Amino acid sequence: MQIKVTPLGAGQDVGKSCILVTIGGKNIMLDCGMHPGYNDERRFPDFRYISKEGNFTGLIDLVIISHFHLDHCGSLPYFTEVLGYDGPMYATHPTKAIMPILLEDYRKISVERRGVEEKDMFSSQQIKDCMMKVTPCALEETIMIEEDFEIRPYYAGHVLGAAMFYIRVGQQSILYTGDYNMTPDRHLGSARCDKLRPDLLITESTYATTIRESKRWRERDMLNQVSECVRNGGKVLIPVFALGRAQELCLLLDAFWERTGLKVPIYFSAGLTEKANLYYKMYISWTNQKIKDTFVKRNVFDFQHIQPFDRAFIDRPGPMVLFATPGMLHGGLSMEVFKKWAPSDKNLVIMPGYCVAGTLGHKVLSNGGKPQIIDMPRDEGGGKLHVRCKIKHLSFSAHADAKGIMTLIKQAISVDPVNVMLVHGERHKMEALKERIKTEFGLPCYDPANGATTYITTFHGVPVQLSTRSATCSRFPGWAVESDP
Structure with missing residues (x-):
């Protein structure tokens, strides 16, 4: 069994987070952001990677928005109202409420001040139409998308409403952090989640090599x-x-x-x-x-x-x-x-x-x-x-530093072997953190560039129920394996 991951944005880069994941036969888009450093077509992810003909609704099973910052949600109205995606989309209640304010502010700056043509952007009405299609969710609420396909958001700190998302399809699972902060501040708590033991942890790495002062x-x-x-x-x-x-x-x-x-x-x-x-x-x-x-x-x-x-x-x-x-x-x-x-x-x-x-x-x-x-x-x-x-x-950025990232890995994975993927960071810093993760945890760690696809093989045991009270162990004939009647 494999998990397939392709960043359309935030691969060895900070900006326009958009991670495509195929897990258990389901195609999931994690965030749909824009890049604040560009005013041309580079500001949006290259959705042609998914399809050159369109029909995104038939190709993407789910879109998740982790929080309201534009580098995580700024392309969403374009993807839904201009390109036509009409499938399920989820975000927390505060994220859904605050997103349209920042999107409209971004639209005004782009169209009214920078002269970007509205056909290459999205209108105020399209922002409203897009938000109507987003389903809000509560913290630690398990949401069944389909049979044996569920998501669950966890508190991420960072900004009001930010969430990490646990996604399970069949026996395979991932945890996507979005942006998070492991240090509480004057108005928000620190990120937290259960011992989830995902097959893959996809974590931001903005401050991959930084240990911030107190x-x-x-x-x-x-x-x-x-x-x-x-x-x-x-x-x-x-x-x-x-x-x-x-x-x-x-x-x-x-x-x-x-x-x-x-x-x-x-x-x-x-x-x-x-x-x-x-x-x-x-x-x-x-x-x-x-x-x-x-x-x-x-x-x-x-x-x-x-x-x-x-x-x-x-x-x-x-x-x-x-x-x-x-x-x-x-x-x-x-x-x-x-x-x-x-x-x-x-x-x-x-x-x-x-x-x-x-x-x-x-x-x-x-x-x-x-x-x-x-x-x-x-x-x-x-x-x-x-x-x-x-x-x-003077860095007051609400991202986890290197110590915080290592802490989350310990918190989320327990002792089971899993895989770690770094996104939303600068390439040379990600390389340094990747080596540290491999050394300290002995875990496979990946940091794909935009457009590069990573295939991760996962192994899961198949549960077996024996029909008799005891069975002979073929490897050790003198041993008996007890089973329920």
């Missing part, structure tokens, strides 16, 4: 950097995605402003704070225990010192802190503000998350935070930008 040290460093900048009259830009690390860092700064009495304004992209609060109230059960315990007294997401931002404030003199989307500076308000504030050496840009190759955020970080001249993207007006502001990469 969270307390990172928080202290960020607060020191921000307060020093604003006390010296500078402006601080923190590019974030609308939900996830944004709420984590807002909690941190809001509490610090309360303790220190700082009067410098903190802003968040207008409209997004209100939407985020709505969903955190609605899905409070997905947060950590501390948030749940305090929720009856006060909603911690009703921030005391953070207010909506107006574009007219960009040129306002004086210090301020701004959380702006998107998180990789690949368009939207964060890029607009960056172009205005970057030329001043009084200002500070803090990059709290991972930036995919091809984005402006990745380009800014690649110079180690030193002053540089950047060629701006053509679809953002082009030209050269003198970056004199301070650039700091």
Whole structure:
């Protein structure tokens, strides 16, 4: 028996996660993301690998979306409404609720600002139509897709609603992590699952070789950097995605402003704070225990010192802190503000998350935070930008680091021999982690590139029921094997 795996995205790369798995005769698509580093046809997975003629509904038995980040769900409306897939799709309740907000924001940036033709994209109505076809599921709920074909989501941390998915078809099974975090933070718990003993564990490996410093040290460093900048009259830009690390860092700064009495304004992209609060109230059960315990007294997401931002404030003199989307500076308000504030050496840009190759955020970080001249993207007006502001990469990314990945492997597989596959990471880092997994666990480990197919052979015993009370063991004739009557 074999399991067949082909990444259409996230194979030795971060971006447009889309993993095709054939297990027990069923074809399953794990995530359907887009790549934030591209504006052309490369932003979507190459679905022609599945079929050049279409008929995706007849070829794909199930689509699973692990969470609402666009590199995991950004191609879904295109796959369903433009290419015509109409089969079963599952995501958790928060993921289904939040996905359309981020998809619409992405559509607006692509079509209205970057000039991508809507025929190569998807419309607002198509986003709504697509979401109607997604079936929501609850944590640790076993869902029977067909007879002897089931899925079960487990808590992944990372962002609100993120889930790892256990999939079983007959005797074969896999665990797909999506993105996950093994360290609890200010508003979410750590990833957890049962001793599942899957035949194959497919795990993200964004921080495959990184062991992060303690969270307390990172928080202290960020607060020191921000307060020093604003006390010296500078402006601080923190590019974030609308939900996830944004709420984590807002909690941190809001509490610090309360303790220190700082009067410098903190802003968040207008409209997004209100939407985020709505969903955190609605899905409070997905947060950590501390948030749940305090929720009856006060909603911690009703921030005391953070207010909506107006574009007219960009040129306002004086210090301020701004959380702006998107998180990789690949368009939207964060890029607009960056172009205005970057030329001043009084200002500070803090990059709290991972930036995919091809984005402006990745380009800014690649110079180690030193002053540089950047060629701006053509679809953002082009030209050269003198970056004199301070650039700091303080990782608050909610991905498992190398230690967390090794911990999940121990937690999920027990002692049974299984296979591990690394996706959603950089090739050279995945290679290093692959060797470590082989050495420490003695497990086969794979890291296929996009478009490369891996075949994994699995072995399962066949249960036998003897009809007599005892039977002679052919290998050892003097032994008897007891059986039920």
